[in-house]
Amino acid sequence: MKRLAVLVVLAALTSLALAVSAQARSVVAKRVGQSRADVTRYWTDARMRAALPIERARPGGGGGSPTYPFTPFEVPGPYTSFPTSTNGKVFFTEGSTNYVCSGTALTSVNASVVWTAGHCVNAGPGAFHTNWMFAPAYRDGASPLGRFTATTLLTTEQWRAAGSFAYDLGAAVVGSIAGQSLTSTTGGGRAITFNGPRNQSYTAYGYPAAKKFSGQRLRGCASSWAFDDTSVTPNTMAIGCDMTGGSSGGAWITTAGALASVNSYGYGTLRNVMFGPYQGTVAESLYGQASATSP
Numbered sequence: 001m002k003r004l005a006v007l008v009v010l011a012a013l014t015s016l017a018l019a020v021s022a023q024a025r026s027v028v029a030k031r032v033g034q035s036r037a038d039v040t041r042y043w044t045d046a047r048m049r050a051a052l053p054i055e056r057a058r059p060g061g062g063g064g065s066p067t068y069p070f071t072p073f074e075v076p077g078p079y080t081s082f083p084t085s086t087n088g089k090v091f092f093t094e095g096s097t098n099y100v101c102s103g104t105a106l107t108s109v110n111a112s113v114v115w116t117a118g119h120c121v122n123a124g125p126g127a128f129h130t131n132w133m134f135a136p137a138y139r140d141g142a143s144p145l146g147r148f149t150a151t152t153l154l155t156t157e158q159w160r161a162a163g164s165f166a167y168d169l170g171a172a173v174v175g176s177i178a179g180q181s182l183t184s185t186t187g188g189g190r191a192i193t194f195n196g197p198r199n200q201s202y203t204a205y206g207y208p209a210a211k212k213f214s215g216q217r218l219r220g221c222a223s224s225w226a227f228d229d230t231s232v233t234p235n236t237m238a239i240g241c242d243m244t245g246g247s248s249g250g251a252w253i254t255t256a257g258a259l260a261s262v263n264s265y266g267y268g269t270l271r272n273v274m275f276g277p278y279q280g281t282v283a284e285s286l287y288g289q290a291s292a293t294s295p
Contacts, residue, residue, distance in 0.1 A: 053209035053245030070223035070240030082187035088136035102250035107189035116249030118159035121170035206247025
């Protein structure tokens with residue numbers, strides 16, 4: 001019996017090790033070789049203004065009816081008070097083109113994690129972006145809380161290898177500014193949640209820069225869950241929202257104040273509907289690795 005008990009314990013430990021190893025393989029990270037000085041020097045005011053909104057669209061209609069209720073709004077400034085201060089604008093270069101996205105400062109062990117969409121850190125499939133910078137509380141061209149540059153970029157293996165929208169999640173670990181970490185500068189970080197209920201109310205945030213928006217102001221959409229996109233596995237979630245390119249990576253915040261998804265993609269034939277990945281075990285692994293990475 002004693003030998004059997006030992007074998008059972010060993011089997012359990014092996015299973016646990018395999019599970020941990022599988023979770024580690026679901027995340028891919030790249031240490032950034034660029035210095036903070038190089039990245040901040042690259043992002044002149046002119047380049048920041050000229051950077052394009054990155055958009056991800058899928059062909060087809062995604063299912064569901066064409067109209068879902070939501071309340072759009074512009075967040076009143078200034079944005080420097082917590083938790084609004086956790087929202088920010090993301091700048092990066094993909095290939096030879098400069099783009100913008102949105103992101104959120106999270107509470108984390110290293111006080112240095114920005115959460116965003118996978119396509120805001122990696123081409124999916126493809127290489128990681130360069131010149132990656134996060135400006136919390138960005139408004140009308142000003143970065144009142146500073147400009148934080150990435151030291152490590154991370155995404156899911158499913159996004160990096162295949163561009164799977166079910167796993168379109170990314171994170172950046174950013175360095176400090178004058179000895180102050182990201183969340184000490186923003187006054188705290190947003191909480192994050194995993195494996196929660198899909199059917200709940202969300203407030204989505206972002207800096208839409210395409211079509212009727214300028215990308216200079218933080219905007220939001222208050223909406224309830226609308227439906228699941230069953231053409232994507234695991235199914236992504238849909239809410240009513242009119243935000244456009246540039247809002248990618250912006251947070252979906254629950255009524256409890258936790259980040260449950262991000263703006264990911266839309267359908268050209270489905271107006272005012274935003275899709276975001278469901279944050280399950282892989283997303284939890286991504287957050288865990290980002291939080292434990294030294295800036």
